[in-house]
Amino acid sequence: MKQLIRLAAVALPALLLSGCIFPPEPKTTEAEEVRILFLVIFALGAIVFVGVEGFLLYAVVRYRRRDDRLPVQHHGNTKVEIVWTVIPTIIVLILFVTSMFTLGSISARSDDATVIEVEGFQWQWTFRYDTGYEVTGTPGDPPAMVVPAGVPVRLVLRSDDVIHSFYVPAFLVKKDVVPFGQGQAPNELEFTITEPGIYRGQCAEFCGDLHADMTFTVDARSEAEYAAWLEDPGEPTPTAQPSIPEDTFVVELSAENIAFSTHELTVPANEPFVIRFTNLESVQHNVSVYDNEETLFEGQAVTGPDATIDYLIQPLDAGEYTFICDFHPIAEMTGTLTAE
């Protein structure tokens, strides 16, 4: 027991001092307030912790059984019990009042915020700007949300499938992205970033297989740089559909319930061919072809229900390749493409 106490006495402060017990450096005005509240409550908790554990250790050492006498039988003491009911009551009231002040100030909404629509889906994000520009990530290629620093930003959080949660640790606030039913307004999250920088974020509400891959970054820039970027975000212009010669070999593939209809496709080697892909559901999919790590073809995303697209793919050498949906790189949406 004594060794245990000694070990704890050395290990616990070491852990506390490592600094990881405090939240990350706050990067929004709201985060600064949450961090202060955290520290206040943490300090109250620390006092209780030291007091209770200290007395416990004291009692364990001081009141060890030394002889067989029966100690005095205290059954209780009303005055003392009233005092120690009042102490936690006071702590609780402090906690409640400070929490409500913080809650009030971080929930404030401004009229001139930059509005960005965020859509969470299994398993990535789309960020839409009011200029019409949008960026969609894939699990292998997470998106960046470019936002202005120093002015309020409001995110409108939508989902069409399951519940996700928008979380950037440096902002110290998260908000669930809920597929509310008809007529219910989507959740919103407003913040003002205090300094430009790149901040990591990811989905915080468990949403299925590739939940861990729903990462993204927030790229906060000065107002001027943001304005310049928004003028010309360098959007990858959608490539015009190349015309498909009539006698091209066509192989059909469809997707439903986040699964391909087949996991084996066979095409002729050394000539162009078409994957005629039908997406039967209202979830976006695509088909890309890989040779190990190397991308040979990246298909444009298509959202159903019942949307068909022809992917024209350039000649492949005989051999085995992998076709995959970049949005859902799971076993159900992976297959082998054989050129022969």
Next chain:
Amino acid sequence: MATTTATPGSSAYERSWVLDWLTTVDHKKIGVLYIANSFLFFFFAGLLALVIRSELAVPGLQFVDESTFNQSFTMHGTLMIFLFIVPIFSGFANYVVPLMIGAPDMAFPRINALSFWMLPLGGGLIIAGYLVGGAAAGGWTGYNPLTQERFSPGDGTDLWIMGLAVVGTASILGSVNFLTTIFKMRAPGMTLFRMPIFVWTVLVTQALILLATPVITAALIALFIDRNYGGSFFDPSVGGDPILWQHLFWFFGHPEVYIVILPALGVVSEILPVFSRKPLFGYAAFVWATIGIGLLSFSVWAHHMFTTGVVFLPFFTFMTALIAIPTGVKFFNWLATLWRGSLVFTSAMLFALGIVSMFLIGGISGVMLASAPVDFHLQDTYFVVAHLHYVFFGGAAMGVFASAYYWFPKMSGKLLNETLGRIHFALLFIGFNMTFFVQHMLGIQGMPRRIADYAPDAGWTEMNLISTAGAFLIAVSMVPFVINVVTSLMNGRKAGDDPWEGNTLEWATTSPPPTYNFDSLPPIRSERPVFDLRHRDEVPHP
């Protein structure tokens, strides 16, 4: 101190021991069955925890794919809560509550057997998912619409629903039985305010089960209808409300936390007085605090939903914080019980002190999470995982081991080896804190829970490695415990009626007690009848 005569020679009619255990309606044998069954599920769910921790030790997917990982944490949580921690306390309560109140058996012995035998059935159904293409993988909370047919096809989720409905029904039957027993079967002189604290905590726990479990059972059936018969309770695409599931789940789920922890706090309140040789300080206040926690537990459920954006934050912050008051009272009562006591550190006592020190951390982190703005940061991170394990493991599961060391001599008639018990405690205490203390820090740094993998440059690797090492130390700590139980059963020293100088009536009969428990009872004039009998010449009655 012979307060009983010898065990009656035989039961009602001759049966082989296998048939005897399979058909028994004796509350003590059913209690042992509950405990054995719960430890089996504990073993399996513990292996799943090692799968989770192994995968998270370092970045990258090394051992399992995402789908297996998700099944692992779903089944780990479901089995630990519904088939280990709740039923094992039902087992201890089954064994000792009738003894503690001086009753010959439970009120409804056959229903008692029925509610036990539904557990292996329900647990089997839940695990059977592994045989039909994958177990449930929607988390133990089963959030909608993720658990709808279109996002979680496969029979695993349906089996999970069916299994939980069976287990829930068993709990409801059991709670009716306990409540009837405690209200109607107390021995003469055993007034409500002379009941042992453990019986009080079981009483409140069973009342919570009776009020909360039907809600989750109904919600599970609604989900089953959604999945299989075109219902539209929780799926927003057909007019359902996914948040309704969260309300129903947590209306059950938060009282469930107290269903888990209250019996453990009751055990602590039995063990500290016995091994301090003092009465529990402020018995009546402790009882009222227990009742208060039970009542408050029905008004705090939405603190699990602060980030959904659709709950009234001030109310639930306030009600949740209020729970700190009765809980604080309990801590002060325990400390005052130790004060000027005569403490002896048996394994049971070590575990009880371990609960006081570990559950405190769970309580403090709980109060932090009660504050809505702080919860905005910590919700769904590893901080919550750490918090719930300090309550469920540091509090409740440590309580299981405290109960095991405390009541094993009564149940088996043999003493456990104290040295092995101390080794068990030391390894478990260190392993537990290694595993879960760093998870607070992971959460504060922003690591979400339920992710199968994380980036190598996220800065979480060292702490995850420590956590994984701790998890294996917990696994190792179970070895001395198992050795201890097996060797003590085979050739442990005889325990006698009352090896600990106990306070309550179970120590006034033989170890193990005979069928129908008592030939005669000592007079019951306080919550410590056996203490009063032992010291009748020294201490005047209060």
